[in-house]
Amino acid sequence: MPIATRETTDPVLDGWHPIAASGELSMGEQRRTRLLGEALDIEIDLLGNASVARATAPAEPLPTHDRYGYLWTCLGEPSIPLFEIPEVDEPGRRVLHAGTIGVHVSAPRAVENFLDMAHFPYVHTDILGVEPFTEVAEYDVHIDSINELWATDCVFWQPIAATTSTEGQMTDYEYRVPHPYCVILYKTSPIDDRKDVIALFCQPVDEERIEAHMFLCLLDASNSTAMIRDFQLTIFGQDKPILENQYPKRLPLDPRAETPIRADKVAISYRRWLSDQGVTYAVIPA
Amino acid sequence: MKLYDFVLSANCYKVRLLLGFLGVSYDSEVIDFHPGKEHKGEAFRLINPLGHIPVLDDDGYVLRDAHAILVYLASRYDPGRSWYPVTDPERLGSVAQWMAFADATASTASATRLHVNLGYDFDVDERRAAAHELFRVADEHLWFGERTGNDWFVPGPLPTLADVAVFPDVVLAEEGGIDLMDYPSLVRWTGRVKQIPGFSVMPGVFPFERA
Incomplete structure (x- = not known):
């Protein structure tokens, strides 16, 4: 069920969500995507400006934000500001979109896996562990x-x-969770x-699917974009x-649902x- | 030897697999296939005007198309002639038949994976249905093979390019939403391929684990 049709105070509805890598959108392009169970149309005009609308008749325009190399939108009241990543403005850093991959998983499961170090030696053997x-x-x-959340x-030995x-x-490592799905x-x-x-940055396509957008802000002036992307895509x-x-x-979200260990x-x-926070979308509430 | 390569490409993986089986060392020239679409760019089209990977450059001999590269590598670097059995016309014919089959899995099973993972615009239900039809045929073929003691796509004591060509699209099929549960012989065969000396994985493919 699309989130906007629910009786809800879920902050996910009023949050900003990424829906495309800006650099992959070209002038004059029209593209359909999905967010929180709804179809959206992205259109880039001939000046390169993006507009986003619900794919309804008539189309309902939505707010947009172009930040960190992604196009963001909000299906509710955009009352929650997008989080800050001050490092993008630091000199000597390389801001890069590593790729977008569709995954048959909920956004919170993907975030939780990203937070987990214990799997490094087994899943990313000889790389991250x-x-x-x-x-x-x-x-x-x-x-x-x-x-x-920090x-x-x-x-970890890598x-x-x-x-x-x-x-x-x-x-x-320091992990930071500034947004339910980022x-x-x-x-x-x-x-x-x-x-x-x-x-x-997870784009919640629906409750069990995401488009995973991978953002990098690296101290690496020597490797090619292809090599840096290769590393991230391999891990992902x-x-x-x-x-x-x-x-x-x-x-x-029920603490008794899955057995915790220290990791x-x-x-x-x-x-x-x-x-x-009252998140109900893509979770099983406690 | 240089392979124009992309880590998540099933077709590049075919070539990497065979290079591993043959024990031939090579350098990967990483192409930014996603998200950069470097294979469609002007510079790469000088290497392959069709804008596809993989491409092999063996000391100046440049060859495109995964299956063509498999044939070349096996013919040049497998002195035992087992991977591409040119001395046995019937087995050679069967290898070619299953390599053509792998072209069909590329446009069906592999296409669904590109759709799910990278957002390629395909009629995914239609491609999935076509992939299931192919997998049923392959599963049945292998099932009868197993009954007569044959481990591989082309009957004989050793695997051939047929196994290399078909393996990636099968082992990665679940990423495209194609459940392998209904194809137990295919699944058992992937386990046998994983035990061939020199086998290598790619993201999405796990090493062999004894059950």
């Missing part, structure tokens, strides 16, 4: 003053942490004191079958954070 370095060390979770002081790696390293990762750069920024391609085999597809601390916090 390797046996026997499988332990997830203790880390901290908190909610900040603007109600964003997991900090995470560390054979190839990034395209700029020349050797294995102990990688520091997650940002800050990780040690092999070549800079600052951190690489990697984000997953390895996650995809894992994501698609999770049942139920919607994320259960899941952030997952448990994420579920509670969704629950506390």
